[in-house]
Amino acid sequence: MNSIKILFAAALFLMLNLIVKAQSVPFDKAHFPNQKDQLKDAKKNFEDGKDAFELGKKEYDYLLQQYVAVHKIFPVSRHDYGHSGDIYFKQALPLLERAQAFNPNNDELNFMLGFTYFVLEPRSEKVITCLEKAYSLNPTANEPDDTYALAWSNQLNLKWDEAIKYYQLTLTYVNTKGKDNLAFIEEVNKKIGECKSGKELVAHPVRTFVDNLGPNINTKYAEYSAFINADESTIIFTSCRDNSVGGKTDPDNGDYYEDIYISNKENGKWKPAQNMGPPINTEEHDATAGLSADGTTMFIYRFKEKDGGDVYVSHLNGSAWSKPEHLGKSINSKAHETSVSMSYDGKLLYFISNREGGIGEGDIYFCNTDGKGGWQMAQNIGSSLNTKYAEEGVFMHPDGKTLYFSSKGYNTMGGYDIFKSVYENGKWSTPENLGYPINGPEDDVFFVVSGSGYHGYFASAKAGGYGKTDIYRITFLGPEKQPLLMNEDNLLASVAAPVSDFKAEKIVSKGPKMTMLKGIITDEQTKQPLEAQIDLIDNDKNELLATFKSNSATGKYLVSLPSGKNYGIAVKKDGYLFHSENFNLPATADFQEVEKNIELKKIDIGKTIVLRNIFFDFDKATIRSESANELDRLIKLLTDNPGIRIELGSHTDSKGSDAYNMKLSQQRSESVVTYLIGKGIAASRLEAKGYGETVPIASNDTDDGRQQNRRTEFKILSK
Numbered sequence: 001m002n003s004i005k006i007l008f009a010a011a012l013f014l015m016l017n018l019i020v021k022a023q024s025v026p027f028d029k030a031h032f033p034n035q036k037d038q039l040k041d042a043k044k045n046f047e048d049g050k051d052a053f054e055l056g057k058k059e060y061d062y063l064l065q066q067y068v069a070v071h072k073i074f075p076v077s078r079h080d081y082g083h084s085g086d087i088y089f090k091q092a093l094p095l096l097e098r099a100q101a102f103n104p105n106n107d108e109l110n111f112m113l114g115f116t117y118f119v120l121e122p123r124s125e126k127v128i129t130c131l132e133k134a135y136s137l138n139p140t141a142n143e144p145d146d147t148y149a150l151a152w153s154n155q156l157n158l159k160w161d162e163a164i165k166y167y168q169l170t171l172t173y174v175n176t177k178g179k180d181n182l183a184f185i186e187e188v189n190k191k192i193g194e195c196k197s198g199k200e201l202v203a204h205p206v207r208t209f210v211d212n213l214g215p216n217i218n219t220k221y222a223e224y225s226a227f228i229n230a231d232e233s234t235i236i237f238t239s240c241r242d243n244s245v246g247g248k249t250d251p252d253n254g255d256y257y258e259d260i261y262i263s264n265k266e267n268g269k270w271k272p273a274q275n276m277g278p279p280i281n282t283e284e285h286d287a288t289a290g291l292s293a294d295g296t297t298m299f300i301y302r303f304k305e306k307d308g309g310d311v312y313v314s315h316l317n318g319s320a321w322s323k324p325e326h327l328g329k330s331i332n333s334k335a336h337e338t339s340v341s342m343s344y345d346g347k348l349l350y351f352i353s354n355r356e357g358g359i360g361e362g363d364i365y366f367c368n369t370d371g372k373g374g375w376q377m378a379q380n381i382g383s384s385l386n387t388k389y390a391e392e393g394v395f396m397h398p399d400g401k402t403l404y405f406s407s408k409g410y411n412t413m414g415g416y417d418i419f420k421s422v423y424e425n426g427k428w429s430t431p432e433n434l435g436y437p438i439n440g441p442e443d444d445v446f447f448v449v450s451g452s453g454y455h456g457y458f459a460s461a462k463a464g465g466y467g468k469t470d471i472y473r474i475t476f477l478g479p480e481k482q483p484l485l486m487n488e489d490n491l492l493a494s495v496a497a498p499v500s501d502f503k504a505e506k507i508v509s510k511g512p513k514m515t516m517l518k519g520i521i522t523d524e525q526t527k528q529p530l531e532a533q534i535d536l537i538d539n540d541k542n543e544l545l546a547t548f549k550s551n552s553a554t555g556k557y558l559v560s561l562p563s564g565k566n567y568g569i570a571v572k573k574d575g576y577l578f579h580s581e582n583f584n585l586p587a588t589a590d591f592q593e594v595e596k597n598i599e600l601k602k603i604d605i606g607k608t609i610v611l612r613n614i615f616f617d618f619d620k621a622t623i624r625s626e627s628a629n630e631l632d633r634l635i636k637l638l639t640d641n642p643g644i645r646i647e648l649g650s651h652t653d654s655k656g657s658d659a660y661n662m663k664l665s666q667q668r669s670e671s672v673v674t675y676l677i678g679k680g681i682a683a684s685r686l687e688a689k690g691y692g693e694t695v696p697i698a699s700n701d702t703d704d705g706r707q708q709n710r711r712t713e714f715k716i717l718s719k
Helices: 002-021 036-071 086-102 107-120 125-137 145-156 160-173 179-203 625-640 658-678 703-709
Strands: 208-212 223-228 234-239 259-266 286-291 297-302 310-317 337-342 348-353 363-368 391-396 402-407 417-424 455-460 470-476 514-523 533-538 543-549 556-562 565-572 579-585 592-595 598-600 608-610 645-651 686-692 711-718
Touching: 036 086, 036 107, 086 107, 107 125, 107 145, 125 145, 145 160, 145 179, 160 179, 223 286, 223 455, 223 470, 234 286, 297 337, 310 337, 348 391, 363 391, 514 579, 533 556, 543 556, 556 565, 556 579, 565 625, 579 608, 625 658, 645 658, 658 686, 658 711
Parallel strands: 259 286, 286 337, 337 391, 514 592, 514 598, 645 686
Antiparallel strands: 208 470, 223 234, 234 259, 286 297, 297 310, 337 348, 348 363, 391 402, 402 417, 455 470, 514 556, 533 543, 533 565, 565 579, 608 711, 645 711
């Protein structure tokens, strides 16, 4: 045992002795004899690289100071610093690399090169290699810049313990006096907390597949801020490509101005994305800010110096998008508004703003519709979700109660992380970090979820993509499967591999409780698509929840129905009989997707319509209150068409005797006629008829068939 201790002590002494003896090598002929020409070239590269580096570092430090002065806190994300100094770092990089190839043991050179990598490629292992060497050659030369950048790069590479070590070392170099220093100390302590959170989250990864959406969506340029409609048939996103409408480039980073692109899914594959062109895109920056669940209302971010960046709205009319309109002063301000999400019924809008009077750098706000096509004044959602740091990328799921957003507060792993909160019993639940690998130590923003809840979409700059940032699809796996090991190699699908067709298991405990109704509305005779109005009704409250329209060019519609209500759906168009559907969705109902193609019938003699939202008490002819909206639609049809005479026919299933069913159906028909007469419809225009079980439209051998057979219809007798 003693001999082992002696050997260990000797090894430790030798290691420490080597560290102590490690010295920085200057660029002089004493250290590089007989290399006069090479030394001259290397020294020039070093001096020229240093000049460019110092210009970049000066701009970097200035932007950092400006950020602290404005926001009163130290930035928690590298992206907050701005990029106007990057041009100098890019100039310095090849010069410093050539100098290092000649002299790899100069502390100042290794620091400049490592910091340059940190600015341009913060996750590069070269950052750690160079800065660790600079620190070992001269531990006090560049503190705290050296140790702080070294800590941050380790954090970005998931090396949590190393990052914590260097963050703690950074704190020893910082004077506790001065507001700027106090802000920096607070930030370093925050990042230590991020590393502790990251260590815990990475140790317990969520089970997901992550697939690159492929070359039809992603390019060598940056793609981000993707939004999808509820059934994942349309994706709209922002990209900085060379085919932008204006063709302009940003002088700071050389990127092309932002434009908005769109792609539709065909046979399960994304078609090549297309620039949406005018009037959606202009010669300036145009970026996606949000998309309604049915994909017909798009929110657009546009920047103007006078307003700090505002949100506009465009609507899909047939195959064309309308000219974007300013959302107005209820939402927009002189500050910066981004990231909009509308509730499934179109009555509530969530968005991000950094206006005065908020809680943090950027807060979540909401506003209600004013019922006249506009919006009431916005309200801060409050400290239950907003922190003193920035919130961004707000997204309300079509279930109407699950809010996703990104935040730099809470238990992040670094920069923005994505969180989830659910509104129940009048309050928001404590935000829950979605976990690793959805979140990482870099910014994770603009996360959206499909209507099914099986898939999420986000942008990432991870290795293996096509360009600066790519758009990926996350597939959430059910908890009962064996955990999938997550690391950088198998986390991301290979770019060359097709997008996974894996069918996710239903996550009953965490998935949304809703039904997605979609289909095509056409003319019964011509089969041509129709633009029709779709009313969504809460039958229990006799309340109109929302009004939608089918697309005039395709007849397509998509309606999201959160569970927990008895819904009535009414499809209406002038000159046609209305069509009704009923969806009684208990709160426990799992996600389901229902495709319902609807053929509207012209108002002609002999045409029959099923009134699916007329309800009777069990085994009685008493009309229940939730039938009011359906009966009101029938009254309006009769009022608008005064020459129509109709038959009200009721039907039963096969349970019970023939005589009993005939009597019950006749009584129910008479109840409807009596109701209509009481509302002013002439008795001469109405005829009651009971059919019992004699005219089934489905099998009486199943519950679903029997339910279809229990119905009330009306038929046009004359007009």
